Amino acid sequence: MVPREGPAPGAACNRAIFNHMSRWTFLLWACLLVVLVVPDTAASVARRVLVLHSFGRDFGPFHVFSTEFRTALSRASPQPIDFQELTLEIAPGGGREGEDALRKLVQAIHTTRSVELLVTVGAPAARFVLNNRASLLPGVPTLFSGVEQRLLQDAPLTDRDATVTVRIDLPGVVDALLRVLPGTREIFCILGSSPMERLWLAEAQRDLAPLGDRVALTWSGDMSFGQMLERAAALQPGSAILYTMLVLDRDGVPYEQERALDQLAAAASAPIFGLFEHQLGHGVVGGPLVRVGQVTQATVAAALRVLQGEAPSRVRTAPVAAGLPVYDWRELRRWGIREADLPAASEIRHRQQTFWEQYRWRMVAVMALITSEAMLIVVLAVNYRARRRAEKAARSLSRNLIQAQEQARARVARELHADVTPHLARLAIDAAGLEQAVAGPDSRKTLRGLREGLVSLSEDVHNLSYQLHPSMVEDLGLADALRAECERFSRHPSVRARLTVQGLPETVPSATALGLFRVAQEALRNVVRHAGACQVKVSLAGTDGGLQLVVQDDGTGFDPVVQARQATLGLASMRERLSLLDGELEVESRPGAGTTVLAWVPLRKASP
Amino acid sequence: MTRPRVLLADDHRIVAEGLKNLLSPEFELVGLVADGRALVEAARALRPDVIVADIAMPSLNGFEALAELRKHDPGVRVVFLTMHHEVAYARRALEGGALGFVLKHSAPAELVTAIRAALEGRTYVTPTLADELVRGPTQGPDPSADPTGSLTARQREIIQLLADGRSAKEIARRLGISHRTVEFHKYQMMDLLGLHNTAQLVRWAIQQGIVTP
Numbered sequence: 176m177v178p179r180e181g182p183a184p185g186a187a188c189n190r191a192i193f194n195h196m197s198r199w200t201f202l203l204w205a206c207l208l209v210v211l212v213v214p215d216t217a218a219s220v221a222r223r224v225l226v227l228h229s230f231g232r233d234f235g236p237f238h239v240f241s242t243e244f245r246t247a248l249s250r251a252s253p254q255p256i257d258f259q260e261l262t263l264e265i266a267p268g269g270g271r272e273g274e275d276a277l278r279k280l281v282q283a284i285h286t287t288r289s290v291e292l293l294v295t296v297g298a299p300a301a302r303f304v305l306n307n308r309a310s311l312l313p314g315v316p317t318l319f320s321g322v323e324q325r326l327l328q329d330a331p332l333t334d335r336d337a338t339v340t341v342r343i344d345l346p347g348v349v350d351a352l353l354r355v356l357p358g359t360r361e362i363f364c365i366l367g368s369s370p371m372e373r374l375w376l377a378e379a380q381r382d383l384a385p386l387g388d389r390v391a392l393t394w395s396g397d398m399s400f401g402q403m404l405e406r407a408a409a410l411q412p413g414s415a416i417l418y419t420m421l422v423l424d425r426d427g428v429p430y431e432q433e434r435a436l437d438q439l440a441a442a443a444s445a446p447i448f449g450l451f452e453h454q455l456g457h458g459v460v461g462g463p464l465v466r467v468g469q470v471t472q473a474t475v476a477a478a479l480r481v482l483q484g485e486a487p488s489r490v491r492t493a494p495v496a497a498g499l500p501v502y503d504w505r506e507l508r509r510w511g512i513r514e515a516d517l518p519a520a521s522e523i524r525h526r527q528q529t530f531w532e533q534y535r536w537r538m539v540a541v542m543a544l545i546t547s548e549a550m551l552i553v554v555l556a557v558n559y560r561a562r563r564r565a566e567k568a569a570r571s572l573s574r575n576l577i578q579a580q581e582q583a584r585a586r587v588a589r590e591l592h593a594d595v596t597p598h599l600a601r602l603a604i605d606a607a608g609l610e611q612a613v614a615g616p617d618s619r620k621t622l623r624g625l626r627e628g629l630v631s632l633s634e635d636v637h638n639l640s641y642q643l644h645p646s647m648v649e650d651l652g653l654a655d656a657l658r659a660e661c662e663r664f665s666r667h668p669s670v671r672a673r674l675t676v677q678g679l680p681e682t683v684p685s686a687t688a689l690g691l692f693r694v695a696q697e698a699l700r701n702v703v704r705h706a707g708a709c710q711v712k713v714s715l716a717g718t719d720g721g722l723q724l725v726v727q728d729d730g731t732g733f734d735p736v737v738q739a740r741q742a743t744l745g746l747a748s749m750r751e752r753l754s755l756l757d758g759e760l761e762v763e764s765r766p767g768a769g770t771t772v773l774a775w776v777p778l779r780k781a782s783p
Numbered sequence: 784m785t786r787p788r789v790l791l792a793d794d795h796r797i798v799a800e801g802l803k804n805l806l807s808p809e810f811e812l813v814g815l816v817a818d819g820r821a822l823v824e825a826a827r828a829l830r831p832d833v834i835v836a837d838i839a840m841p842s843l844n845g846f847e848a849l850a851e852l853r854k855h856d857p858g859v860r861v862v863f864l865t866m867h868h869e870v871a872y873a874r875r876a877l878e879g880g881a882l883g884f885v886l887k888h889s890a891p892a893e894l895v896t897a898i899r900a901a902l903e904g905r906t907y908v909t910p911t912l913a914d915e916l917v918r919g920p921t922q923g924p925d926p927s928a929d930p931t932g933s934l935t936a937r938q939r940e941i942i943q944l945l946a947d948g949r950s951a952k953e954i955a956r957r958l959g960i961s962h963r964t965v966e967f968h969k970y971q972m973m974d975l976l977g978l979h980n981t982a983q984l985v986r987w988a989i990q991q992g993i994v995t996p
Binding site for chain 1: 838915
């Protein structure tokens with residue numbers, strides 16, 4: 176498209192024509208060409224929109240507007256938009272010459288192709304247009320956007336002017352600041368030194384005058400940015416910073432895209448409050464903030480309406496004002512502001528979840544697991560203790576049982592020995608005396624039978640008494656009693672038992688002696704019953720601070736695993752007797768390889 | 784001719800009475816006591832030719848009383864008359880210096896013989912026990928000529944582990960038995976082989992090819 180692309184295609188050819196014709200002739204032809212071309216393509220031709228920035232695309236707060244506006248309008252418009260963008264001279268010394276140059280530039284753009292809508296962004300641009308009404312794009316609809324409503328209140332608006340204004344409520348902002356930080360005595364207000372910012376300074380000071388008695392206000396208008404940083408870093412407790420706008424500092428250094436705010440936040444020793452929502456996240460605590468995005472949307476909507484032919488004078492939207500207060504959670508934490516102190520319906524952003532909030536369910540699960548495991552452990556421990564107690568009780572019961580049994584047996588044995596045996600002996604003696612005295616062979620034979628019967632009965636009673644309570648252990652001591660037991664055992668036809676004794680102490684407690692003797696008896700009984708052995712070695716030795724009794728046979732043996740399952744009474748009673756003496760029992764056996772019973776009882780510990 | 788003087792010690796009156804009847808025709812009964820301590824005192828006071836005593840008695844038993852008596856009179860002549868027909872008692876009696884050991888129920892026939900023997904300084908033991916006494920304690924057959932053949936499987940295990948340089952405690956842990964059991968087997972093997980320490984035992988086992996070094 177020739178008109179839109181600027182230099183026409185086929186430039187070489189045109190240059191040739193240029194040589195022969197005057198510039199004016201060319202311009203005439205060009206205008207004719209535009210007139211001829213435009214109607215044909217009216218439906219699809221781009222609509223030229225001239226955007227006039229106050230400071231440039233990149234200065235806050237308008238950078239938010241600039242990045243969004245073109246995209247949003249292009250997307251919303253049924254026809255393509257041909258954007259032209261110009262920026263006012265921002266240097267304070269620009270003056271009239273700068274304005275003249277800009278006016279010419281605007282006119283030139285309009286001349287190449289008609290501007291259908293002029294959009295001004297910010298107050299300086301609006302002021303420029305209003306001041307140059309007569310010579311600037313007469314008849315072209317103008318949309319004044321991003322202007323504080325007060326600047327347009329008394330402006331001579333015409334019926335081709337549309338507006339999207341903003342309402343900056345400085346007293347409201349400071350009020351909200353004082354509400355969350357009631358102890359604030361000083362507010363350091365950041366405001367730059369560009370002409371518009373200076374204009375604003377007067378306006379702001381007038382706005383905030385009523386607060387003068389509550390809080391001291393200092394302004395940064397005559398400071399370089401370095402001085403501002405120093406000041407911000409040196410603020411005392413009870414101070415706050417109000418960041419309004421910083422385009423140029425005293426030295427004329429420009430600060431784009433709120434970079435100044437970031438540096439200020441890093442250095443400041445007091446909380447920073449701002450005016451615009453996009454400042455949130457750059458170190459601003461928050462408050463009632465104006466959303467520049469809302470201004471952009473309103474401007475896009477207004478521009479569309481005007482482009483579609485609506486009368487501009489009807490396109491004057493209500494001022495965009497601050498919404499509900501918004502706060503940055505991180506800043507609240509940093510300055511120790513409690514959420515409870517915020518105004519009602521405040522929104523909190525950038526909330527960082529605490530570890531607990533982030534992992535609550537996992538932690539709850541883990542804690543539940545730990546708790547249930549702990550409970551399980553407690554239950555098991557209680558069970559264990561109960562079992563230990565029961566085992567102890569059972570052991571003490573069986574100890575008492577064995578002791579009671581031993582006592583009962585000893586008593587019966589004593590009574591047999593004290594009453595029955597002597598009577599029998601006496602009867603035997605008398606019968607023998609009679610046997611010698613009487614003469615008749617028949618009587619003598621009868622008496623002999625009687626005597627022999629008495630002797631046999633006497634022996635049986637003695638044996639019974641001995642089984643009940645081996646008095647031999649007390650009479651002869653453990654070693655001799657064991658030897659006698661081995662001899663008694665060896666009366667069995669095919670078995671021989673041999674005792675070896677080694678390192679025996681002089682005295683053995685009677686309970687220990689009796690216990691080991693009983694174990695030996697039981698072991699020898701097992702040999703007779705089960706082993707089929709020929710040879711039994713019994714050894715008694717003082718060893719390891721105790722007494723070791725070993726009964727070793729060369730019989731058939733058994734499988735200890737099977738045996739353990741069957742838990743014969745013999746082994747159990749041996750083990751029980753030894754455990755009463757704090758001793759222990761070990762049985763080694765293999766099928767076909769004999770059995771060794773090893774019992775050990777400590778001597779130092781007095782047995783009950 | 785005076786009859787030999789006999790002191791009788793038995794805590795069973797009924798038996799003592801019977802014995803009195805039995806002995807009186809031939810001997811002079813100088814006293815009758817019922818416990819060991821009384822026996823010692825009476826013997827010193829009465830100086831009998833022979834003492835006939837029970838073994839099971841209160842205060843001092845027969846053996847203890849005999850030991851006490853022999854301290855002052857090594858030549859005291861004592862015949863034990865007892866219910867105990869175990870040869871161990873007989874052996875202990877003779878070792879203690881008694882001259883006779885007679886079972887109560889064979890008293891009429893044997894007691895007089897035993898007292899007479901004691902008076903002559905000879906020893907009499909009831910014949911049923913005498914045989915066994917003379918034979919001595921029953922001995923099992925000697926260990927077989929080849930000692931290695933008599934090692935049990937457990938002992939072989941232990942000797943191998945000893946050869947590996949393990950301590951008794953380590954071996955016990957490994958075999959799941961007590962260290963005393965390990966020691967028992969070790970000393971039994973040393974005893975069997977006439978060896979005196981573990982090193983000798985291990986050397987022997989290696990020589991015999993029982994273990995590998």
